[in-house]
Amino acid sequence: MPSPSDCWTAFAGQRLLASGPPSEVVTAARRALDAGEPESLLLFDDATGRQVDFHLRGSLEEVLARLQPAPEPAAEASESRGPGRPKLGVVAREVTLLPRHWEWLATQPGGASVALRKLVEAARATHGDADRVRQAQAAADRFMTTMAGNAPGYEEAARALYAGDRARFNKWTRAWPDDIRDCARRLAAPAFTREAP
Template sequence: MAMDGRQGARCTAFEGTRRIASGALGEVALATKAVVERGPTGPVLVFDDDTSEPIELDLRGSDEDVLRRLAPPPPPAEEPKATRGPGRPRLGVVAREVTLLPRHWEWLAAQPGGASVALRRLVDEARRDREPADRLRAAREAAYRFMSAMAGDAPGFEEATRALFAGDRVRFTAQTADWPSDVRDHARRLAAAAFDA
């Protein structure tokens, strides 16, 4: 995942199983650049701290070059505001096709405000109701993504994965005990978000 314009994003870098740095993307990029320039002893990987998606960094050139590539792009030039005529204000509404059965359309048409208002209300309610489950799913996926990349062949990986998805912190801790310390600690930190969700 490229990270242009996200210099302040939080991430963690590894050289093999050793943690290089953790923190803001700009700081981690410079620490990673120093390791790459001296000659790494293992693969160098950088992970987004929220999702565990890998981050691709362009480490060519000077430190300033690296940071400049990570800086957010300048805002677009201000366009002159067009005079709006009568009608509905722009709300960022996006028109897309929705396929429903006739009974669904009938129900939606009978709702106050019509189909669009009813669908927006239903989506907002579902998002609010599903928020805890969505947070749990995202935390588990982030931990699993990191574990697969960094500890996929480590002893206890499969049992640790089962424990993660079962919400069994004790078994997860036991299964990760023999992993390299930096990998183990990062995996446990990511998994803690799933266990606490």
């Protein structure tokens, strides 16, 4: 099942095949298979660095059709759903809190849902940069583990990534195959937007 990311990357062995919207990447991968590409093809979700398990069998039209989201359930099914406001994008899920948390939430204007939404938005505003750094570190590390886990300097590069040290990261990735090095650096770039502690 495809991930929701806007950007995927495909490699044929150590060579970059394509990077961009999922439809362009799977098209390039399908065409490479049709042309008899001898190397293994790996697809990655750039947002997470995870490999995408995507079936490239069949015609190009069939492959592209697999990227389409599953159809929405019928109107009757959505009306019979539980709490939440699906038309507004509100999703009801279980939240587990201690009794003192529920007591505090009950005293907030607008009730628990409004208070929780405000808390989440405040946390996103306060910690947004740190969250982006952490996500970039995780994505780059996952990609590097798969594509460069046995490469010289991998462990040192990973340490530099988590330390926020771009110069050391670049030093230890310098000897890697060009396309792998460049992709790792691109995925890691947001991790270096703030100074190392």
